[in-house]
Amino acid sequence: MRRPCFRSLAGGAAGIAAGVIGGVLLTSVSTAGPTPVADGPALIDATHVPPVLTVRGEPIRLRYGLVCTPRAEGLPCDGSGTVYLRAGQSGPFHPFALQRGDASKDGRYYVDVPRDIAASPEGFSYYAVLRDDATGAAVSVPSGGADAPQVSLPMYEPIAVALGRHLFGAVRAPDERVAAGAWGSEPDEIGLAGSRELGFTGPSSFDVEPDGTVDMLDSVNGRVMRWGRGRREHVPISGALELADFAAEPDGSFDVLADDTLRHLRADGTEKWAQKLAERTWAKLAHGGSVLQQPSEQWMPVSDGGAPLTRPQQRRAGHAAQLGVLVERVGEAELRVAVLRGKAPLRSWRITSDTPLGEVQTAEPHGNGIVVVTRAYTDDRDEFVVLVLGADGLVQRFSVESGSWTETAPLARFRLARGGLYRLRTTEAGAFVDRFYLEVPQ
């Protein structure tokens, strides 16, 4: 090794000094950059769970939460509001001032629906406008206001279904495995990301096409995996896919719902259009670009005839039923479901359980009845419960395992297609779609 000369040492020292000084100066410049506290527009939002299905004679209280810009003294909004109510689903609305309660656990603001309106045989419809009196900001719930009000319908002679106490551990095995892939990034594998510390993500949703082709949204690898006609294909897609919901449309195109945007993709995976949702949150994507949005708790079409709808158009088209089925989870362990004919319930079921019921993953017509998949849970166990309901009550009931190695879109675990129930499941080994055969209500 050659001995360093004085010039080299001096040059090196000068270099270190210049580098350190320069680095610190540059860091200071970036530190001094953006992010002052902004005085943005006033925040305003509201929460409300509509009583879409009611039982004769029960009192109906409409509750709302009002959310606004945090006050410096840490107190809640100084709010007020009006609910516009009418019997049935046409005619003028009548204003009722919201009362302000002492507690906010279920919504601080409320109005009791007058008995004559609540007892209307056609039910009632309504919307609310809430205000933050400190800023003057206002919000309508649902966001479509009088153009797309909430609807509440009475259940006449609902069919009672008592599930009793759920028996954990008696799960049904699937009848058929229709799609499977190990974890990885090879062409026949499904992507897995994350860690034990953060949790894992994998395929976030799936769908089944009319010919039986199974499509899985391989979010991590950025593609749609397709199993059908004896072969496996994949369609590359780009953009945000984590925890996205997904639907395969009959013309071969795809809809992908992630964050606050629905993207419509051609059959080759290229984007045809993208449209922001009208509301802040979504729960589920259905075929045809219909999205269950919150806080309105309404299904809103995001496209019409293959073209995107603007946000105001989505709001004006909001409605309560999907595929003619109304759903309401009530309290800790009751589920109300109705099939509509026109604007009135044709048939309804009042399902009660001794074990708490969680989310309704799906509720769709099936034969002359419906299929409902919900979750029974305790504080440390849970299973999905599949109910086939007909005119005489429960036609078929079974439990399926709920455990999942990865997180999916919230209501994307099941699809009803071709007379069967399909389930997306992930384990330490990989991702699968299984099929369960169902009885058909006559």
Added chain:
Amino acid sequence: MRAFVAMLAAGFALSGVTGAQAYHRFWANCNTDPPTFMTTMTRDAAQDYANAARYEGYQWGGGCWNYDEVDSYPDDPPQQPGTHGEGGDCSGLTFKTWRESTDTWRDGRYYWRALRNVHGPYDAAAFRDGNGAPNHVVAKATAGVMDAFASGTHIGMVFMRSLYGGDQIVEAKCEACGTNIFYRTYRGDSAYGGVGRWGWTG
């Protein structure tokens, strides 16, 4: 000259040896102000507080944000507190929204401003287990507005129950998804337990 250039590069590297300077330092905008002790704490005021943190980003181990509705430094590498980006993580957001003390034995109400950089002593698993004087386990079926669901790795607060039986959850979810309100099914998921804050006054 060759030595000068080589050492210039080394000097630049040395200028960023601390975590604070290795990244973009949103935290330089944050402060260490003491919290304000409060006698009241309502669930809807907590909704206001958490809702205002939406869109402000996610930072592993963080607890400082402004109110401009933009994550000033998105897409940091995950699980690195040294990135010093904007936003809380899941437990930091819960701690500040629930007005808790950094002393686990105190159960009073301490209001932390958004730009006060504090995470608190609890991670998701500690919340799930009801650790600390202000926290307790609740039955999931009874969890209401601004109670929470926590697993070993994550916690999110109930913004509102939903028609289909899931919940709108306000949470600092991940670096890519930030802090927002999402529809989730934690209530029925056995990986999650119910947890609440003592001391709501309305």
